[in-house]
Amino acid sequence: MKILVSACLLGTACRYDGSAFPNEAVLELARVHTLVPFCPEVYGGLPTPREPAEICGGRVLTRSGADVTKQYEKGAAEALRLARLLRCECALLQDRSPSCGIGVVHDGSFTDTLTPGDGLTAKKLSEHGVRVLPASRVAELSACPCDKRCQRHGDCEACRLYHQRHGRPFCER
Numbered sequence: 028m029k030i031l032v033s034a035c036l037l038g039t040a041c042r043y044d045g046s047a048f049p050n051e052a053v054l055e056l057a058r059v060h061t062l063v064p065f066c067p068e069v070y071g072g073l074p075t076p077r078e079p080a081e082i083c084g085g086r087v088l089t090r091s092g093a094d095v096t097k098q099y100e101k102g103a104a105e106a107l108r109l110a111r112l113l114r115c116e117c118a119l120l121q122d123r124s125p126s127c128g129i130g131v132v133h134d135g136s137f138t139d140t141l142t143p144g145d146g147l148t149a150k151k152l153s154e155h156g157v158r159v160l161p162a163s164r165v166a167e168l169s170a171c172p173c174d175k176r177c178q179r180h181g182d183c184e185a186c187r188l189y190h191q192r193h194g195r196p197f198c199e200r
């Protein structure tokens with residue numbers, strides 16, 4: 028399966044403070060899926076590092092009050108364009124980000140307080156039919172690929188690696 032992934036989860040140093048957020052379980056998905064790294068904030072034209080921003084009253088504002096909604100919208104549109112172009116079946120996105128967050132984001136007070144809501148990219152993808160999953164649910168994509176991918180079970184390299192890694196017997200035919 029082809030999956031659009033928040034680039035910071037794959038180790039790219041594109042977060043607002045110039046850091047990465049590599050996630051071992053997400054990196055492991057590369058063994059059985061094709062991962063497409065993407066950072067909507069960078070593709071939206073923002074620099075790295077950059078001021079932290081949060082969603083506030085329908086706009087995206089930086090801590091100092093600059094309105095960066097346009098850049099966030101551009102990043103969301105680019106995410107959708109690439110997901111369609113490359114036929115990504117789903118998107119695996121970093122939790123709580125004003126771009127990538129799914130279901131929960133920071134509340135705009137810059138006090139580390141969370142509130143229900145979606146980041147702009149997560150919302151855009153979801154509204155256009157791309158399945159979105161937060162990184163905290165990566166296990167749902169780690170399931171054995173045998174039945175979904177090739178039906179060859181023990182003859183398939185991806186399946187063999189998966190079972191070797193997880194110490195499980197091959198699925199029954």
Ligand code: SF4
Pocket residue numbers: 032033034035036041042043065066067068069121124126127
């Ligand atoms: S916008 Fe998304 S991909 Fe980019 S650093 Fe933030 S969480 Fe990671």
